[in-house]
Amino acid sequence: MFAQNTTANEPEMADKLYADGRIYVVVAVVATIFAGIIVYLINLDNRISKLEK
Numbered sequence: 277m278f279a280q281n282t283t284a285n286e287p288e289m290a291d292k293l294y295a296d297g298r299i300y301v302v303v304a305v306v307a308t309i310f311a312g313i314i315v316y317l318i319n320l321d322n323r324i325s326k327l328e329k
Contacts, residue, residue, distance in 0.1 A: 293299040 290299065293302060
């Protein structure tokens with residue numbers, strides 16, 4: 277019962293990050309990592325295609 281009361285009074289992590297303005301930094305980092313993975317996979321596909329020919 278006490279655990280429920282302490283967590284109910286504190287803001288959620290996403291709410292706290294949004295209030296601090298840091299949520300945009302988190303979104304930018306995740307988007308950068310995702311874009312890097314996409315570019316790597318496209319590059320890898322091109323290399324494999326060249327080897328197949």
